[in-house]
Amino acid sequence: MPISFLTSAGDSRTQVPPHLQQIAIRSLDLGLSCLDKFVKGKVVLKGPLVSMDNGKYVLKTVIQELEHQQNLPRGLSSIGAVLFNKLARDFSEAVNTEDVVLMTGFTLAPSPTAHKDGLHSCNLQLGGAGDGGGACVYVCPALNASRSPAHSVTRSLARHPARASETQVTKYTYTALNKLVPDTIVNIYGVVTFFKQPYRSMGTDYCSFLKITDPSSVKVSCTVFQGELHNHPQVFRTGDIVRLHRVKAQSFRGSINVTTTHGFSIVVFDGTVGSPVVPRTSSRKLHFTAEDEQTVERLRRWASEQTALLGAAAVRLADVEPRMYFDFTCQLLAKAEMDRNCTLLKVWDGTECPYPLLDVSVEPDAQHGSTAVPGCRKGLVASVLVYDDHIKMTQDLKPGSYLRIYNLHAVPQTTSAASPSGRSDHLCFHLHGGTSYGRGLRILPKDSPDLQELQRALELLPASSDDIADVSLMDVWATPPESLEEASCDAERTCDHTLEQVPLSSVTKSTPPKTFHTRAQLKTFQPQKLFQCLKLYCPQCNALQNVPDEEAIGSAFHRAVGTAAFGSEPWLLTCFRESTEPGRKMAVHLPSSSHNDQTSLIFLEGAALEDVCQISEHRAVVPVRWHDGKMSFLDFSVPVFFQGSARHYGCRNCSRSECREPLPMELQEWDEKKVAEALGVQLLQYMLLMKLELDDGTDSLQALLWRDAEIFFGVSAQDTATDQQLQDRIQRTMDRLCPPEGTMETRPWLNLCLATYSAEEAGRSTVCYQVLNTKTVCPD
Incomplete structure (x- = not known):
C-alpha cells in the first residue's frame, strides 16, 4: 500500500x-x-x-x-x-x-x-x-x-x-538568536531595531529587510522575499515584536542572518507595553497560543528597559527644523499626480509649523480630496513630494488615510516674496527615492497607538469662526466620504444558459472547452493602474499593444519636426505656417480630391503635437512625413489621424506605409472606417483587458476579462479613451468590487458566467479562463 x-x-x-x-x-x-x-x-x-x-x-x-x-x-x-x-x-x-x-x-x-x-x-x-x-x-x-x-x-x-x-495543538520550539546554527531551519522571536519597507528586488519578488534582537543581545538581519506586498511583515516602528517560522539561518561575513524559505511565515505585534496583543498577519491560518502571548509580553517588558531600542519618536509638524530628516505621523487630506515620477500629498497632524510652508498648487481637477482646514491656517497643511519607487504605495491611498512617513526630508526652498531681499525660504517635504535609512511610507493599522494619539490631537483642534457651517474636518475625513459597505455592488449574468451553479473547484477540475455558472469574490486584479487596462487590438492579425502615453507621442512628433523635408507632390496645395515650436515651420497639404470643406482631410508635415491637437478641433488631421518623394505616415506608434479628441491608430503589420490618394468622397458624417479604408490603414480597436483573481473558498483561479469587458463595466472602450467620467466609473466599480483596504469577508459575491478554453504557448497547452456574459450592478 x-x-x-x-x-x-x-x-x-x-x-x-x-x-x-x-x-x-x-x-x-x-x-x-x-x-x-x-x-x-x-x-x-x-x-x-x-x-x-x-x-x-x-x-x-x-x-x-x-x-x-x-x-x-x-x-x-x-x-x-x-x-x-x-x-x-x-x-x-x-x-x-x-x-x-x-x-x-x-x-x-x-x-x-x-x-x-x-x-x-x-x-x-x-x-x-x-x-x-x-x-x-x-x-x-x-x-x-x-x-x-x-x-x-x-x-x-x-x-x-x-x-x-485528539485536540492537542502542535508545539513549536523557538531558538534564541545567540544559538542560531548556519544551514538550519528555525523558529525565532525578536524585537525590531531597524527595518526597510518592501521594495522591488532584482527578480519578480518584493524584498523587505529587518534587524532584530532578543535578551541574548545578539543582533540578526532578516531578509524577506515575497511576491505580494501584503505578505511582507507589517512593521511600523522600532520596538515592534516579530515571530518568524521556518526561516533559514546562514553565515555571512562572520555574522548569522536569516532568510525566508519554503513554508515561511511572519507575525508582527505592537511593541508597546500594555497594548492589546493583536497579531498583524495576512495569513488566514494562525497558530497562536497563550504561551506565545506570554513571550510577546516578556519581550515588550525587556525592550522597554533598553533605551537603545526605543529609536527616535515621530516628529510633529510644530517641531520640524529645516534640513532635518524625521518620521512623520499624519493624515492625508488630498493627493495629486505631478508626473510619472512624483506624487504630491497634502497632509497634516493638527499642529502648526513655525516656518513658512511651500504651497505646491495643482489644477483643481488633478487633485483628489480637499485641503480646507479649521481657520484656513496654511501652517497646518504640509506639501509632501513622493518620488520614484515610493509612487506605487501612493496609488491606492484615499483621502482620510492615516500615514507613517519614514525618513522624510524638510527641504528649504527659496521663493519670491514681499521681503526686503525679495526672497524667502519656505519648507517643502521630500520623500526621496530608494530605501536607505528605512525610507518609505505605510498606512497605519487601526490598533496603532500612534494613530489613536493623532486622532485625539485632531479632535481637540479648536474650531475657528471662519469655518463653514458646524462640520469639523474630522467629521468629513475620519471615515471615508462614502462607505463601500453601504454602496452595494455586485455582478449578474446576462446569458440565457440553463446551467447549474457550481463551485470554482469544479471549474478548475474540468476539461476545456466548457461554460459554467459560478459565484465568487474578487481577490485581486491586474493591472492596478487602471489606465493600463485600455489596449489597442488588431482584428486582422490579433496584435495587442498598450496605448502610447502623451509623452511618447509628443517625442515622436518632436523628432519628426527636426527631420521634415517639405515635399509637394502628389498633393494639390502646400502652404507653410509657423509651428508652435519656436523656429519651426510646418507644411499643410490638401489632397487633390479636396473641396476645402470643413469635413475633408488635411495632412500636416513637420507639425508638433500641439499643432495637430489645435487643428484637429476643426478638421480631420493626418500627420505625415516626406520619404523618397512620397508622402508616408509619420509613425505607427502615434495616431494615424486625429478628429477632435478622438485618436485613431493603425496596425503596423496590416497597413500600408505610404499615404495613398484618398478617393473623392464627401464626409458629411464622420466615419473613421471609411477614412481608414481610403488611406489604406487597418484600424486598431480600443479594448479593455483585465486579469481577475477569483475565490469562493473552495478554490481560486485567474480569469481574463476582455471580450465582454464593455458589457461588464457598461462602457465603450473607445469612448473611455477620451472620457474621464467613464474612466472614473471603471475606477469606482473596481473600488467597490475589490476595496483596497477591505477584507474578503466584506467584498461582494459576483454571479459569473465562466468559460474554459485551451491556449497554445511555447508548444504547450494551457487551460485558461474567461469571464463572459456578465455585467456589474453598481449605483452611480
Missing part, C-alpha cells in the same frame, strides 16, 4: 519494517544506496497534483526534519520530494501540511531548483518507472489538522478512532 497511516510519530520505529534504517536529510548524497533507508520529516509545502499529457500524475512536496532532529551535524534539513502516478494521487488526497511522513523506496536525483529554493541539492523520487521499487509513505497526521473527506483518510481514522478526538 503506497500510503500507510501511523498512530504516533514518536513511535514510528515499532510500526515500519525493522530492516529500514533512518537517514538524516543532510546526509543524503547522489552516490548513496537508499534501498534500506527511510527519511523522516514534517510536510512544510505541498504542491498541486499535476496531470501530464500521457495520463500520468506528478506532485512535489517539501519535507523538513523535526525540531528534535536539529542537533544532527550541520547541513540542509529540508528536501524536495517528487511523487508520481498512484502515489502522487494518494498523497494529494490523504496528506496535509504539518503531517509527519516517513518516506522509503525512493531514489535520488539532482534538484534543478536548489540554487533558487535553498533546499537540498537532491530530490527524492518515489513511485516512478511503472510504480515499481516498493516506494511507500508512512503518515502520522498533524494533531490539529482538518482532514480531507477522502476515502483513504476515512479508512485510516476508522482503524485509529482515538485520533478523531
